[in-house]
Amino acid sequence: MATTVRRTVLTLPAATVGPPNPLPALRPLDETHSLDERARQGLPRDMARQIGYEPLRTLLPVRVLDGYGRERTPTRLDAIVIENERLRATVLPGLGGRIHSLHHKPAGRELLYRNPVFQPADFALNGAWFSGGIEWNIGATGHTTLSCAPLHAALVPAPDGGEMVRLWEWERLRDLPFQVDLWLPADSDFLHVGVRIRNPHERPAPVYWWSNIAVEEHESTRVIAPADEAWHFGYERSLRRVPVPDFQGADRTYPLRSEYPADYFYDVPAEARKWIASLDEGGRGLVQTSTDILRGRKLFLWGSGRGGRRWQDWLTEPGTTGYAEIQAGLARTQLEHIRLDGGEEFSWLESYGALAADAATVHGDDWSAARAEVGSRLSEALPRAAVDAAYEAWRPYADAEPAETLATGSGWGALEVLREGHKLPGTPFDESTLGEEQAPWRELLRTGVFPEPRRVTPPGPSLVAPHWRDMLETAPADPLAEYHLGVAQWHAGDLAQAVRSWERGLELAPSRWPLLRCLAVADQQGGNAERAAERYAEAFDDLCEERRDDGDSWTAATVALGREAIAALLAVRRTAEARDVWSRLRPSVLERGRFRLIDAQLLLAEGRAAEARAVFDAGFEVADLREGAEILGEVWSALTDEPLPDAYDYRMRPQS
Template sequence: MEIVTTIRREVLTLPAAHLGPDNPLPPLRPLDEMHRIEDRDKAGLPRDMARQIGHAPLHSLLPVPVRDGYDRDRAPRPVDALVIENDRLRATVLPALGGRIASLVHRPTGRELLYRNPVFQPANFALNGAWFSGGIEWNIGATGHTTLSCSPVHAARVPAPDGGEMLRLWEWERLRDLPFQVDLWLPDGSDFLHVGVRIRNPHEKPVPTYWWSNIAVPEECRVLAPADQAYHFGYEQRLRRVPVPEYDGADRTYPPRSTYAADYFYDVPDGRRRWIAALDADGHGLVQTSTDVLRGRKLFVWGRGPGGRRWQQWLTEPGTGGYCEIQAGLARTQLEHVLLDAESEVSWLEAYGPFAARPEGEWHGVLDEAENRLEEVLPRARVDAAYAAWQPHADTGPGERLATGSGWGALEVLRAGLKLPGTPFDETTLGEEQEPWLHLLRAGSLPEPSAGLPPGGTLVARHWRDMLETAPATPLTEYHLGVAQWHAGDRAQAVRSWERGLRNPSSAWPALRCLAVSDQEDHNPGRAADRYLEAFDDLCREAGESDGAWTAVTAALGREAVDALLAVGRTADARSVWERLDPATRARGRFRLAEVALLLAEGRKEEARAVFDAGFEVADLREGDEVVGRLWAALTTEPLPERYDFRMRPTP
């Protein structure tokens, strides 16, 4: 049989914002995570769902850094892409951006099946910050958009089950320390992209696991999924069971008919085929189906409210249509984590392709027709057979390498002597970030940062913490040990480690900043402010007139220090910190917002209002954050201008 599937490299040129540096300060504070509910909402849930909602939620981003250095200054920039296509479909994959499928085109009709964002614009939606909209995203780790959204993954050619080629993507997910792979292939003549996914737990203990495939589609559609009920979750953080399709007087399977942003987790009955589709008014669109392990299906809508519209504009450029998301996950809702047993794995197969069916009409009639149509174009048995055919190929070693991810998997493989057939994490991928930890692994000590640079990130897993505890107790080691102990929940020991590190005052600011965060968590804002000011003074002395790596850390520490000082009414000290920040830093939107708070605290309302009138954009404004509205309300009773309205729920 002639195989016509091809994989090739391509370079896209997109209006793209600059990602910038990661935040160099360790993320010690609890996660600002919206997907949490009160115990009262668990009472009526199925027992397994209630248990999984309460199972091992993520409390910290460590060891992953916050990505908040991006801007909104878009300019034409090259983006590496990998294209896999046959005579029916063309999928464009972005290996440097989490392996996102940016486009899926049905070649005979030229129809784009996804919402394809014409720009690359990061925004603060991922667990660790930077995320962008559009395409198909692979979400692993914990509730929310993956920390790999804007990070590279490994990619290579691999033999496909039909004798052709697959595109394999793989990485090491650092929040849960789990390797995973995504295999993409197009059977000859197929209208469906096949996606084999595997998550492995190579450890000697069970690990909480999370996965949702997130598919962006144009929002002018009707979403079909085989369910009569759904679990509704909104920004009020309430989970409630609602009927499908009509809820609260409107058919919510049409995304434009919702006012505010919301999740609808469809309750697909056991034994029913797993699928979800988005169809336009003419009945054309995309369908996603899978083997039964991927049990959950979801619709996310932005809603027609001003906040939802503003976020849609924020994520792309004027004139671009809106989108919604249809998703598929391991659990029924995104509030849940499932347990992956020690030294085990979970895998499944997904299929994506064009779909035509009648979208309008009575719900059950529409579903029955759509499901029958799906069985005609892609029988359920064929999906199961494709999964069985793929499984023997999941361990096949990759051929030509097409992209390189991080070196964190290589470090863990070296440490534990892991054997992970199919997803090699080669020593050649080890880089600068891994160097000090490789030295700790091999020599038992941490080297000092070269050329007086700030300390890098901290590895916090138990095995690395044990190594730090037995390493020579330098100030740098005590700093990293404290971060690891803090992550483990041993805050008292963390404080002692940071205090021991201060005995050598060569570089005090990293430990002082950690102690300041500890003071805030202990509800001691006065002492936190003292330590923040001391830390910032020490950092300024150490950084001197240098820039580069120091610019990012000065901005990050200065931002936290200003907030801490304003919280206790020390406006003069806050102004002192503000004035020592680099002018380019002060001009950034996040710092313009801080300036408004500072001017308000100084009683300079007219000048604070002038900042709003001049205009600013907070590039890293967090999803659901209402700080802009609160500061505006402190200035005036006028309505919040549209450009600043990011509210995702009704005004209280």
């Protein structure tokens, strides 16, 4: 059977992602994978340097996705199927290019954890993320902001004379284009994945990449990698070297033998072949290998404790198989970023396929023998030299121009190419993809003037790269231009100048609430909580007077600003004003789990603990509960000494 590529539709129970949060993300979300300066002491020098290299100041210019819920309905998702007589890969171009399924035909088995639902949860850097399959994480430490975003997709010529699927986009956190080429030779048991990240700028850029593979997890599942040590990261935010496989009295290569979620970044020797496998009780499962530039390998496990199991149910549905993640990255750990000089690129090839090894050896007490057995079976199935040869064969085709469009991503790459005239063979960012969000920035580029909107609406997304900031600084100082200029200055770390820009804009702004909200965040960052609360209250009043309808954009703005305003007012014990903000939200908003929790917090602040407890007893689900968040336990503990009910237990670390 020759390799075929076809478009299809996958129908899954799915929750809608919802509209983006229109408030600029002036503060980064709380990424759990972070270390302070003290925690970096004692680490290898190169690791410590890369952990400290260019951490994100903000999520700008990306917007937060927090408008999803928990109600799922049958939904048609566009998919691309790549198939030969041995493998069938199903790709979701509209959801970050995720490989949803990798089916091995001879064994009649799924090699990945295939999530039976699409349920966003707050795990990505910008919020919405979903579990399962193989995802491509680029940008910065954490799950990519493209998790729930469309990518460009097209057919391109493959090295063996057939066709391969190219996925590509412009990654906006680091301002870099990238591509993922999915190549399945006609007689292959392995899907090859060619990846390229380019830096078209003169300045260096920090690069982050981890391929994240979800695999089914059972009591007998064992993860094997060629390492005797690993860097352990727990949700206590500590990184330490530990032995593999046994650590603290248990074999941690079996994911369910740990109680709490944790990362194990395997310390694979530089000269060793790079691979990782997840195998079942019969020694069968998935193996991933690559060319050597992709040096990192990792196991993430949820563990067997209540919190980890609750998260598993939350991300899919009760009664389904649990999963663990095996991963491969450019650095040893996910806390690091790698420097990519201007005009340079990183490229490599990964291979994914089925593996069968001797079960007794895989699950025996001799770790060295288990590793050797898996390594030997991998060498038979796909020699190291064959991966290197596949990379060399693919590399000339990385510049091949797309032959047939399969899906369309965003217009942001087209805007950058239009501005700078970048030449990016193989990954066209055509002007036809420019849309409504890019329109005012295209006008700024063409005329030097940032246009005022034709109708009253929440401001569109800001751009913050130095070249856009420079253009805003020379544009006429209209209120909207000053708003966007302040956002760009804030992102650059020039906080005082950002405040001055927002204050100038406020003097003449017909729409005051966006500027007031930015100034309120600045007050919070500066330690002036009282003035922040005042500005938040004034901003919410102005928004309520200005909003024109109950459409998605205005509702998203009201929800986001109301939530921030209530938190700011409660922080300075202005409880009555916080309750007033809450009372002006739409009934449909107040029914959301997030606002049921806020109601409980308000009731507690008002001294109405019994009523706050009743909110918990009635039950609610906070759809956008952040990974690692402990707010449910904190509020519960303020109400009672009783154990936290299972329904609210998402704790990912031991309690002190």
